[in-house]
Amino acid sequence: MDLKYSDEYEAFRGEVKAFLEQNWPLKDEEAKLSGPEKSTLFRQRAIEHGFVARSIPKRYGGSEQAPDVLRARIIAEEFAKARAPADIRGIGASMLVPTLLEHGEEWQKERFIPPTIRGEMIWCQGYSEPGSGSDLASLQTKAELDGEEWLINGHKVWTTGAEIAHYMFCLCRTEPEAEKHAGISYLLIDMKTPGIQVSPLRQMTGTADFCEVFFNDLRIPAKNIVGKRGQGWIVSRSTLKHERNMIGNAEGTRSTFRALLRFAKQAQLNGRPAIEDPTVRQRLGQIEGYVASHFYSGYRQLTLAARGQEAGIAGMLNKLTSTNIAHMMAKLAIDLAGDEALETPAPDEIMKINPRGGQAWVSNYMWSLGLSIAGGTANIQRNVIAERGLGLPRDRAVQRT
């Protein structure tokens, strides 16, 4: 066990730092460019140096580096410190690109990967439907092959960014006679195609961060299918295989905990700083135990990945653990917020990553519920942990092929 990086890695860190010092922020004429232009220009240089788009082949605009979670970690640390644009985030880069790399046809990779990793092509995900949440494979949006086109009708929901996305990767039922998982195909939809209606979906927080998307006799080219007909379920399971950031989530949790600690110092309870209250101190201490565990479990998973070993059950616990912690923090925060919890959070206090005042924490209290639902609800996580992690029997109702 050694928490220091070896000389080889520290030398690499030196290269990253030197690159950042020279290239970010942009200087002279380039400093006058718009924000997105600056990011694109810088990112291109970072790709040339092998610091960004590392898992993407050069022919698709990536830097094609050998997988190395520790180098990836060092890049993430140094880019974050310099506040420099790192890998494009969002589901295009994190979900679509790995899927295309594994299952896409050559023209699809050439057409879609380069603009996506440059941040020029934005994607949304068409998975959930009003009748298909946890039981996603029951989805009913229908796509029929009509000559050289798919004719699509249906209704998607919880679509983040549908109003700004250029394209959607979408699961549709193309084989109505097949068993439910075998009847799904993975299609790529240009969001400018006639027949698409996007409406915002307002959440309990008062803001609208998701959309509903309606397809009415939408027609897209037949070749816009990834994988074969009926393989969409398997195709959609592709994930980033290399350099997955195992600590990012735990670091976010730790930073929110520090914000909570600051709030406890600033909030008053019975006329004194809340942090002096023994109950508050105990609750903070309990939460810190979970936060620190989550963090060191992340370090352990990073090490296992660097050694080429599997994390086992530990890797399955990350999402449930982080949502559990988010709930504990939010619960303590509204107890500290006092009467501010009676007020509707002001619009600029909503969805702060590191909340400061009482209203931002009240908003966070609501958001923490969204966290435990999005991307697989807490109870679905428990099923995964129980069945795949602990070897318990599958639910009887869920027969899978």
Place this chain on the structure above:
Amino acid sequence: MDFGLSEEQELLQETVRRFVANECPPPRLREIFDGKDGYDPQLWAGMLKMGLGGLVVPEAYGGAELELLDLALVAEVLGAGAVPGPFLGHSLATLVLVLAGSSEQKERWLPSLASGDALGSVAFGEEGDVWEPAGWSARVESGKVTGTKTYVPYAGLADWILVGVAGGQFAVVPRGGEGVKLEPVAGVDRTRRLDRLTLDGAPCEVLPESVAGRVRDAGLILLAADAFGGGTTLVEMSVEYAKTREQFGQPIAQFQAVKHRLADMATELEPARGLFWYAAHAFDHIPDEAERAAALAKAHITDRYMQIARDAVEVHGGIGFTWECDVQIWFKRALFDRTFLGSPAFHRERAAQLGDW
């Protein structure tokens, strides 16, 4: 950057795990648990043969000269097996001598403790839930120690008892010496027996260095490691029981209410593995963070152990509530781990103060 175990550490755990499976399987554990003194000379001799008596003792004194992390990894495996005996008190006694003894004192005591020819124990607790060295009132005057120490592990079997005294030093007292009175405590954990020690002008030898804080931290980490190991066993036992126990015509593991509880037990426990690893690593290598990390690990993991033990009883249903069911053995180790050296709440408050909250 490597936050993982070495091959040697994995081998050490595997070796001890195999030993426990062979030499202390549940029926044998049960006999010792129900026995008079919670001690099996043959089992302890086997542990000594593996070198577990002197893991942190320098090689010059016959030990393995390993780090606290190695000791904690062994504690985890022994906790998983609920192995009865004096490992905790003896290990801490050797650590006291390593950290506080003069070279002459080390030379005199450590070889026999490392080989196990002599058994050691440490006396931390005092009346009124006092565990912290700052609250110790046992006093040494003219080479004689007077005071009462509560809950001394296996003091009745120890050759030497290292008694914490006012000021944070340790005084070495021979068990059978003049002015030394021992009374067995009817302890809840029958795998780690305790005695009450009354000292009335008992001749002693004081070790020069004040190391009580360091030894306390080591103790907290060993308890956290034991708790983690015990927790993993309770999760495994509960999973196995849920798979085999049938009600309403199916294994109870088929019911989501049971599955989800088991998933929650694993989720509560498994991430904390890194917490005791980190605390042990900090003890050896990151002095600035060591004290707080130890307090946090003890508070968090022993609390998780206790809750998992309650959950395990519930998953086992009626049988889980019986003396016959082995769950109670780990349940009581959980009670020991959370209480010994101070409660989770106590150490959480210490961690708060150490963090300048």
